[in-house]
Amino acid sequence: xxxxxxxxxxxxxxxxxxxxxxxxxxxxxxxxxxxxxxxxxxxxxxxxxxxxxxxxxxxxxxxxxxxxxxxxxxxxxxxxxxxxxxxxxxxxxxxxxxxxxxxxxxxxxxxxxxxxxxxxxxxxxxxxxxxxxxxxxxxxxxxxxxxxxxxxxxxxxxxxxxxxxxxxxxxxxxxxxxxxxxxxxxxxxxxxxxxxxxxxxxxxxxxxxxxxxxxxxxxxxxxxxxxxxxxxxxxxxxxxxxxxxxxxxxxxxxxxxxxxxxxxxxxxxxxxxxxxxxxxxxxxxxxxxxxxxxxxxxxxxxxxxxxxxxxxxxxxxxxxxxxxxxxxxxxxxxxxxxxxxxxxxxxxxxxxxxxxxxxxxxxxxxxxxxxxxxxxxxxxxxxxxxxxxxxxxxxxxxxxx
Numbered sequence: 001x002x003x004x005x006x007x008x009x010x011x012x013x014x015x016x017x018x019x020x021x022x023x024x025x026x027x028x029x030x031x032x033x034x035x036x037x038x039x040x041x042x043x044x045x046x047x048x049x050x051x052x053x054x055x056x057x058x059x060x061x062x063x064x065x066x067x068x069x070x071x072x073x074x075x076x077x078x079x080x081x082x083x084x085x086x087x088x089x090x091x092x093x094x095x096x097x098x099x100x101x102x103x104x105x106x107x108x109x110x111x112x113x114x115x116x117x118x119x120x121x122x123x124x125x126x127x128x129x130x131x132x133x134x135x136x137x138x139x140x141x142x143x144x145x146x147x148x149x150x151x152x153x154x155x156x157x158x159x160x161x162x163x164x165x166x167x168x169x170x171x172x173x174x175x176x177x178x179x180x181x182x183x184x185x186x187x188x189x190x191x192x193x194x195x196x197x198x199x200x201x202x203x204x205x206x207x208x209x210x211x212x213x214x215x216x217x218x219x220x221x222x223x224x225x226x227x228x229x230x231x232x233x234x235x236x237x238x239x240x241x242x243x244x245x246x247x248x249x250x251x252x253x254x255x256x257x258x259x260x261x262x263x264x265x266x267x268x269x270x271x272x273x274x275x276x277x278x279x280x281x282x283x284x285x286x287x288x289x290x291x292x293x294x295x296x297x298x299x300x301x302x303x304x305x306x307x308x309x310x311x312x313x314x315x316x317x318x319x320x321x322x323x324x325x326x327x328x329x330x331x332x333x334x335x336x337x338x339x340x341x342x343x344x345x346x347x348x349x350x351x352x353x354x355x356x357x358x359x360x361x362x363x364x365x366x367x368x369x370x371x372x373x374x375x376x377x378x379x380x381x382x383x384x385x386x387x388x389x390x391x392x393x394x395x396x397x398x399x400x401x
Contacts, residue, residue, distance in 0.1 A: 016045060042071045063204050094195035100188060102126055116168030131165040147179040174198040227284040235277050242270045279304050294329040295321060298336060298354060311344055312351050319358030331401055332365050335394045339367035347371025
């Protein structure tokens, strides 16, 4: 039961929540909500799942944007096959009409208000339009031609794409364009384009991604603190204990054989604990990344894994090696670390390889093995249903780069 949704729409909300838990990433759905007076209105619900470092959701965050105007215009576009200037003039959403040569035949008041350009400045103009930014002229021209060449009669939905524009005062804004080719009796009449202002939605998404980035950064800082405490306190204390045992067993005073054997056993156990703590500390936060970079950190990771003798792993570095930004290096290390953990647990492989290829503008990380492999679903988040969160976690880290 919900005071905000009808019974039918509540099922959609539950589906959105399930999708958020499974995917963990930014998703969007159209959902109808109820007002206090009982009337309903359409919204675009967007949300994301805030997760811990194991990929499990901690809590969900969602926003709503009223899209009543957009739905109204979409309905008008679908129902109107004749140019109705009164309908378009009264539309609350920005609309323009183009002739076959892409010249502007008509703009409505809502578009004038959004862009700051008057109809007198726009009517008759051809690409590049006044709201186009010079640095994106080529891309915008390509998308416009693509939209104009697309025969919408062959498709069930209208053609949509997003663009970044600039107002007359220099302010930038995002719009989704809903592009429709209007024909009467099979003869072309005009292109009808509806704009939906996405600026606020883009801002909310950017803020959410920043928030996720900050959470990830805070997690890494906490890992770094714990790793430092393990190194400075626990490891040092155990090392002192091991030296004390060595001093006793190596002393001049002869101890009973059974005591010596017990001390040597304690020494071996202490060494084992030290090795485990060092490995755990390195997994929490490889300090070598901050000191000398990604490649040495991967070499140490592989060296530690190869000691276990279950999977033999090698590192291949191609191209001109260079230092990456600390955040980028750490993200790639975490992805490699999780991938190798999956290889060990699930693949049944005997060999694996990390390939790090440097190009002038990119660094490409590939992890492969000779194991049984798996089928990749169309949507990676489908793995979440089976409790397989490793790949989803790697995907989320990569998205933050």
